[in-house]
Amino acid sequence: MHELSIAQGIAEIVEHHLPPGDRRRVRVVRLTVGEMAGVVADSLEFCFNAITAGTHLEGTVLEIAHVHVAATCRECGTAFAVQDSLFRCPDCGSVNVALTAGQELQVNEIELVDEAEEDP
Numbered sequence: 001m002h003e004l005s006i007a008q009g010i011a012e013i014v015e016h017h018l019p020p021g022d023r024r025r026v027r028v029v030r031l032t033v034g035e036m037a038g039v040v041a042d043s044l045e046f047c048f049n050a051i052t053a054g055t056h057l058e059g060t061v062l063e064i065a066h067v068h069v070a071a072t073c074r075e076c077g078t079a080f081a082v083q084d085s086l087f088r089c090p091d092c093g094s095v096n097v098a099l100t101a102g103q104e105l106q107v108n109e110i111e112l113v114d115e116a117e118e119d120p
């Protein structure tokens with residue numbers, strides 16, 4: 001399953017960014033996922049929960065920000081939002097367009113639980 005390997009990648013990125021010896025829990029991981037990244041958000045969350053169960057990442061919430069597909073016309077330079085997979089410039093009708101957004105899949109932010117908060 002595609003989302004499973006992505007979920008594993010996210011867990012690895014989170015582990016990698018945690019300060020060594022920091023035993024605080026991760027509260028939220030914020031992701032940006034483009035509409036054309038080929039990722040089903042529900043499935044990604046399910047896989048992430050499954051692989052982090054029983055680890056110190058258990059209970060981490062994935063917050064997914066979806067990015068719409070956008071493109072720029074190579075003929076006239078018009079930037080436009082792509083709807084219904086219609087890669088055609090709304091200004092001049094050219095199909096010679098460059099994708100500028102919608103394929104990203106990245107971890108933007110990792111939020112940790114404050115120690116004071118966890119141990120009152």
Ligand SMILES: [Zn+2]
Nearest residue numbers: 073076089092
């Ligand atoms: Zn154009």
